[in-house]
Every structure is written in C-alpha cells, then in structure tokens.
Amino acid sequence: MEAFDPIDKKILKVLQADARLNTKQIAGKIGLTVTPTYERLKKIEQSGVVKDYVALLDRDKIGKTIVAFINVSLQLHSKPLINVFEKAIAKIPEVMECFHVAGNFDYLLKVVVKDMNSYQNFLSNKLATIENIAHVQSSFVMTEIKYQTAYTLD
Structure with missing residues (x-):
C-alpha cells in the first residue's frame, strides 16, 4: 500500500x-x-495509484437498462480450467466486473445489457458456451440505491 x-x-x-x-x-x-x-x-x-481517467456514462441514457449479478460455480478447479474461464469472461463486453469470491459460488459477475432479450442472448450464446461451468444463478437489480466510484482515503 x-x-x-x-x-x-x-x-x-x-x-x-x-x-x-x-x-x-x-x-x-x-x-x-x-x-x-x-x-x-x-x-x-x-x-500507478491512478489507473485511468474515464467518463462515467449514465446507463439509462445509453439504453443499458438491465443490471444482473450472476453467481457462477465451476465444475472443476484446476488452474488451466480457471484460466480458460477467466480469459473467456474478460472477452465478453457485457461483463462489466468479475470477482473470484469465497463462499457458495466461485465467481460474481456484474453484467449490463439493453433488455431481457439481450440478457437471454448473453446467457445462451456467451456465458453458456464457456466450458466447465457447473451452475449459474442470476439476480436482477430493481433499483440502484447507491453508486459510488470514489474511495475513502483514511
């Protein structure tokens, strides 16, 4: 630090x-x-503390109305299969964030799409094509209560 x-x-x-x-x-x-x-x-x-300078866009104004958080479990946890999954996820533009987590699932994805048809397309034609996925559970955002990009600097 x-x-x-x-x-x-x-x-x-x-x-x-x-x-x-x-x-x-x-x-x-x-x-x-x-x-x-x-x-x-x-x-x-x-x-390297400042990673980048970017413009933060209003999702609704660019037509991205669906935000989903997806829990993903892998079947096998070998390093090569984990690498395959992570590289595949990194290439999918709808995946805004991906976290390797501890708990009931292996990964938490934040996915943003235009509408439910786009989500279905993402799920069927992108996520489901990645090998070694055992289970997927999706939760959809109804209301965004807080969105913050600034870190506290104690």
Whole structure:
C-alpha cells in the first residue's frame, strides 16, 4: 500500500470528484501553487495509484437498462480450467466486473445489457458456451440505491 501525506490525499480526493480539472484548478482547490501540485500529481500517476481517467456514462441514457449479478460455480478447479474461464469472461463486453469470491459460488459477475432479450442472448450464446461451468444463478437489480466510484482515503 502506498503511503500518502495529507496533501496527496487532497489531490486524490479532488481527482476522484472531477478528473477533468487541470493542474491549476487542482492547485486552487488544495491550496498549493501549480508547480508543487504538478510534481505531486506526476508522482502519484507514476506510482500507478491512478489507473485511468474515464467518463462515467449514465446507463439509462445509453439504453443499458438491465443490471444482473450472476453467481457462477465451476465444475472443476484446476488452474488451466480457471484460466480458460477467466480469459473467456474478460472477452465478453457485457461483463462489466468479475470477482473470484469465497463462499457458495466461485465467481460474481456484474453484467449490463439493453433488455431481457439481450440478457437471454448473453446467457445462451456467451456465458453458456464457456466450458466447465457447473451452475449459474442470476439476480436482477430493481433499483440502484447507491453508486459510488470514489474511495475513502483514511
């Protein structure tokens, strides 16, 4: 884990709120001049803490109305078969997130699609074609209560 001083944490907090800000704007928000802010920002970026700068889209406005969380169990747990599953999942654009988990299932997938027909197509023509899947259980989001992309920096 990277150790950050309070000023670095302020920079990260500002970036998480609005990554479009330029160095001068960030400096104004954290109470530093541009040069030390620029140097700190470059150091933070070089450390790999900032993975990317992206635009977060409104799902509904781009027609992606179905969010499903899918629990997946594998039949066998050999390293080669796990690798096959993970590589196949990584290639499926509807899978937004994939977690290897402990518990009753092996993986938790977050899948976002346009509608129920698209979900059926995803399930039948993409997920079901991956070898070694033993069981799939889907849960559908009815209402999104909280969506947050910023981490707390204690």
